[in-house]
Amino acid sequence: MHPALRNLEVIHTISSYTERGTLPALAATCRAFEHPALNVLWRDLDSVEPLIRCVPGDLFSFLQGSVVCPSFIWL
Numbered sequence: 001m002h003p004a005l006r007n008l009e010v011i012h013t014i015s016s017y018t019e020r021g022t023l024p025a026l027a028a029t030c031r032a033f034e035h036p037a038l039n040v041l042w043r044d045l046d047s048v049e050p051l052i053r054c055v056p057g058d059l060f061s062f063l064q065g066s067v068v069c070p071s072f073i074w075l
Contacts, residue, residue, distance in 0.1 A: 014036075018040070
């Protein structure tokens with residue numbers, strides 16, 4: 001790896017200027033880019049939908065763009 005890429009500030013700068021759609025690929029490039037790229041990716045979300053999609057599918061679902069929480073039977 002080039003010595004400049006061992007500098008965390010350089011890696012953070014590269015991650016912050018990378019287009020949003022390519023951040024997952026940058027995070028998968030090597031361990032040095034993983035956390036900075038994922039931090040930029042998750043920092044500014046347009047909606048909560050990406051977070052909801054990370055939880056098990058039986059907890060939430062989407063109906064016409066809205067988040068739906070199924071009714072639970074509490075014992």
